[in-house]
Amino acid sequence: MLPFAKVIHVDTRGAVILSEESPETRDSRGIYLPNYIEPVSHIAVDVGGSLAKVVYFTRSPEPPSSPSVAATRGSGTPSNLSTPRSLSPSNDTDNATNLLPVSPTKRTNNGALTPLVLADPHTHSYPGNISDITGLANSSLLRDTILRRTVQHFPGGSLNFERFETDSIDECVQFIQSLIERSAEANGVSIAEMRQGVKIMATGGGAHKFYELFSGTLCVEVRREDEMECLIEGLKFITLIPDEVYYFSDELIQSVSQSGAAAMATAGKVDAQGLLPGSSANGVLERPSPNPPAFAVTFESNPTPQLPCLLVNIGSGVSIIKVDEDGKFERVSGTSLGGGTLWGLLSLLTQATTFDEMLAFSEKGDNATVDMLVGDIYGQDYSRLGLKSTMIASSFGKVFKKGGEKGKFSPEDISRSLLYAVSNNIGQIAYMNAEKYNLERIYFGGCFIRGHAATITTLSYAIRFWSKGTKRALFLRHEGFLGSIGAWLKNIGPEDEDVDVRINIS
């Protein structure tokens, strides 16, 4: 029965994604928003069953050391996909370059919250150096914006992303505590004053479970926001960021890398490198295997509104949400077979102790030693039903036959099989819902994906296979942060008249 907050109107013009720091932070790269000024600092936290995701905005104290375009530029040639975790865009990003008023900075943990509310001349002066805005002087629009506000405050800064394990929720609370303390110092105000300029926007199941912990420890206003609403707000926002959305193109790399007529001539044939065609003469859709990659990854550099769509959010469990063109949404389905199932079973079946160890196992595995394939049962294709001999008939179907002695199966093969099983299943249920509600766009979000090539290709293939190539799986760089971005966008201003109170009818 919580009132809904108004949505922050964030100026996303010129938004760019900052450089990748490491595979670990691939999905938590900062987003530079050159035109945004934050009125009140919102620290958003989305506490799920396994992970707590934090989003907050900091003014950038300095220009970025490397422009983001270096990180997001690329082409669709196979060499770009040789390290599957660092997916690169295949389209030209000149447009993105033109949109950059300043070169954005890398995200830094030392950034501070600098809400406009603290820059009120009746309280104190803004501590930033005025020379910082020199780089923006060429933009008359930005200059006007700045002049309408106080000269002590200027737009521009980074949206920051952090992840914690829910089991270590105290670390998350401590991180926010430090951020508030550091920000008080940077703004030259007391911690009590800083707390007045900060709100915690909490969502996910943990928003309820840990409400007392957050509000009691941080002494800051904590607002609980509906999880599904935040996911959708986050999706609507993030899909407007250039180079955020990506997908496997339907065009084969062999076609992209060759020119015009020659490429068309080879379509439908297996080439010398063994790359298979995407839509062969007999209509079979090939699996968009990452190794070697048969399809180019394409990043959307000129985003357009993406509604209506289906959002498949894969966390510990899976929620499937239908979003209408007007933004109305409904959780229409879900499955308990999600990330928690994969991590849980693999932590029992292998010696791996982290998600990334398990993913590393799966990259080296061969599921055919564990899975019963159509060919294992039939000795051939079951062509009458269009089932190829390489299709998985039964996940883990060979294990019991072989006696099921644990040592006989490698952790790599087990990991690969289970990753396929969970991803295929989610893709199948997602497709059936997209078909039921007649939706063309299927977004996959949630921390399960982790930009992992085998996961992305399996989900892409499942959508291709079940839709016979008519629907497309879409992915997001900030896949795990939809809920926390959505919560961050919830604006509870100090002035009540700004708040559009809607009642949650539950």
Next chain:
Amino acid sequence: MLPFAKVIHVDTRGAVILSEESPETRDSRGIYLPNYIEPVSHIAVDVGGSLAKVVYFTRSPEPPSSPSVAATRGSGTPSNLSTPRSLSPSNDTDNATNLLPVSPTKRTNNGALTPLVLADPHTHSYPGNISDITGLANSSLLRDTILRRTVQHFPGGSLNFERFETDSIDECVQFIQSLIERSAEANGVSIAEMRQGVKIMATGGGAHKFYELFSGTLCVEVRREDEMECLIEGLKFITLIPDEVYYFSDELIQSVSQSGAAAMATAGKVDAQGLLPGSSANGVLERPSPNPPAFAVTFESNPTPQLPCLLVNIGSGVSIIKVDEDGKFERVSGTSLGGGTLWGLLSLLTQATTFDEMLAFSEKGDNATVDMLVGDIYGQDYSRLGLKSTMIASSFGKVFKKGGEKGKFSPEDISRSLLYAVSNNIGQIAYMNAEKYNLERIYFGGCFIRGHAATITTLSYAIRFWSKGTKRALFLRHEGFLGSIGAWLKNIGPEDEDVDVRINIS
């Protein structure tokens, strides 16, 4: 490109299911067909990825020691369900009694094949004792039938069911070999003559893989039949057998066990024994838990044609087949998460070495120690979405959180969780297909089910939950034998004019 065989016209009048011998043979109880004479003995074998299922007909040498009505009679009170494996019917079976021309016999492994073709007076005389038919003399219809044939042959006998592991396919071949040899002796003919009167009808993937093995070893004509066609033929036949089909009624046991108005008055309330209502005031559909059972199991004693329907065949993998009212069918979906997945993973995760050990584990387990429930994430119901706190949010979602040390989780809890996960998932995908094709009846077949109460209740609940109580899960005593029954029904007579040859356009 095999021609299709004509379907045997089996007289199912008076068919009864024979007594249960043990839980192990629960799904392989003989079916007594008092009116059937077999022209040519068809030994049908359906070789799947894990199990080979054999069906054959033997004339019953003696009346049954116990009438089947004792096995299939019962009521819907909770006491009948106290041993969940021996599911008893809740309806009155007096009608079945009236249909019995003779008391049927128990299935015996010593039964022999007695094809009519060997009773031809030009070859030899039938070895049976004419006094055997005395019990049938009251039926003028049967007498006429007999008189139109040879007096040395009479109708009546049992359909027999046997299961082998596909890995031990030699045992299956040896069993058929012995059956042929024994039958030659019983009929007083040479093995070569016997082989003339016997056909092997093979289906399933192994029909192709092991074709040479069967034909080479047995020296009998082996015909391969399409797997899906056999499943549907088997379904159409078996659903005509009284007390074969069963389901969880929508009526609560507490209502059934109380009378009229009093029962209605208590509906919607939790009673003293903690039994929950099926459709409570707030519209939440309760799980038809077997322990204690909240719903009665009902057996269909007066079967009617069951088309159109959806058949969900759960073997190592899962096939989902849409069957139209005219018997036309299409495999519309499936999943690789089937019986093979459950047995394979459990053989890695527990010390169990047989299916039944794993099922026994699951009966004693509590999935809440392993699964992440809605309440674990939210601390409460997520009532806005209608998600109860006891719902599974993430299967195995607690395992990684707790560190994933193998010893910390009991094999019972793991087995229960995985059984729920696989069964729920199949139920969900089945429901979505039933909804898509607007089918009311959803049959679950295949060896995965094994008449196991937790499996049946989970599948029933999944269909109830997803369909909001509008569709029903239907089960079959001979759940694993649909394909082999269908293959047995394929009639390739010695006279070619009897064969309706259709070409398989693949």
